[in-house]
Amino acid sequence: MKAFVIERYGKQEPLHLAEVPEPKLGEQDVLVRIHAASINPLDLKIRSGALKRILPLRLPLVLGNDLAGVVTQVGTKVQRFKPGDEVYARTDTRRIGTFAEFIAVAESNVALKPPSLSMAEAASIPLVGLTAWQALVEKGNLRKGQKVFIHAGSGGVGTLAIQLAKHLGASVATTTSSANVALVKSLGADIVIDYKKDDFAKTLRDYDLVLHSLGSEELEKSVGILKPGGQLITISGPADPEFAKNNGMPKLVQMIVGLLSRKIRKKAGKQGVGYSFLFMRGSGEQLSTLGELIHSGAIRPTVDRVFPFEETNEALAYVEGGRTRGKAVIQVVALANQA
Template identity: 40%
Template sequence: MKAAFINSYGQFDQIKIGDIDRPEIDDHDVLIKMKAASVNPIDWKMVHGDLKALIKLKFPLVLGSDGAGVIEEVGAGVTEFNVGDEVFFRCDKANIGTFAEYFAIPANLIAKKPTNMSFEEAASIPLVGLTTYQALKEKAGMTEGSRVLIHAGAGGVGSFAIQFAKAFGAHVATTASKKRFVLLAELGADEIIDYQSQHIENELNGFDIVFNTLGDSVQEPSYKTLKKGGVLVNVLGIPEPLVVAQYTSNILVKLISHINQWRKEGLAAKYNAKYKHLLMYADGKQLREIADLIEAGKIRAIIDSTFPLAKVKEAFERSATGRAQGKIIIKISD
């Protein structure tokens, strides 16, 4: 089968398009004929080797972390899905490879594709959807009426997160350049801050939650927007020590994680706030809940651009600019 893969870490020119063996399934797996996948920063960071200290992967490494397609085979122990079902999913971090014509995955990690979305639209959802769900609901405890600041509202995660938060009755502020304001208003943002000319700490206060998708550059200003006891959830940088311990036994990596957590929590305490880090995990049940919101018309896909499988390198280059509005899609088959 055709796939996009690398044989070693490096730059985007390491990406190859070629033939590899079609995967086999176990009793609790399904084999998916891939229709589309999406590009996420974690995908091109894998090419650079940015996560190699935490996640050990084997070469050749097929790229791609989420997608959508049609079930071609089901394992003997699978009862919830059937051949021909249209599904979408986020794969486990230790078993990536959706930029391929076929992908094998445990059935508990998939969900039926929203009926009102194309495969390309559905492929744009899993990683950003699960990241948002786990950050806002599990880590931050968002409820109806919560005041939430979502950084980079026009990005893949941000554009989904605004809609998700509004679906649960939150008041949403977000940041973007002025040329994105119309889109963000359409998505439901209550307040939009122009990060090029405004400072969030001067414009916002009394917020319950900050969803930080940009990292350290906005960390301290974000704390100034929170009320006492507010929560900042970060999805970039070094995970929390308990999470790191699940992936590696390397003492140095663990030590770095502990020091980082101590520093992050210390900064949060300075502002009477709480710091939490999220390393998102795959979950089919949560995806089913997200699919329900989509089918109810509360969330729509925002697509920046679409590339064929042969143009993964170009798609990564587009993503790495940081200028994409919504998600970048890899179309794999009709």
């Protein structure tokens, strides 16, 4: 099968289109012909080597973390899917590789594709949708009447998190550029701050939850807008010792992780707020729940641009430019061939 491969880590390392063996199907796996895959900042971090300590992957490597496609084969112990099913999924973190024609995914990570969505729209959902769900619902326990601040509201995670927070009954503040104010308001944001003109830390107070996805400066400022007992949940800041322990990292790595996050954890502790790092996981069950919300109209995908498969490098460069509104998607199977 065809796949885009990297031979070594590097920020500007290009992906090479190559012929690679089709994935082996485990007894609890489904083999999916990938129709579309989305680009995530996580792909850029993996390519650069920034995550190799906490996410060791064997090179050469096929990038790509989520997908939509059609089941072509199922393992002997698979019960919920059959060939021909249209599905979407977030892969296991150690079995990535959706910039390819086929992938084997654990049944537990797969859900039926929402029928109202195209393949490209469905592929835009899994990683960012699960991130939003696990941050706001699992970790944050966000409830009706609470206030949440979501960084970068026009990004992939932001566009989904705003909608989910509003569905949960929360008041939502976010940051974006002036060009995207109308977009985030249409998704439900109550307070929109143009980060080029105003400082959110001087505007917002007494928030229950912050979902952080940017740099260290924004991370430290976020502590100050939380009320005592509030939570700072980051998907891009330093990992915390709990994450390292729960993922079975060696003691030395756990110690290093603890040192890297010590400063922000100490600052949060002094303010009486919690700090936690989220590295989302695949979950077919949660994707099914998100699918119900999509069907009800509570959540809708935000797809900025769709690239043909052969332009995967261009798609990565587009996302790296930091101007994406929602998600960029790779169309692996041409629309004319999806029937």
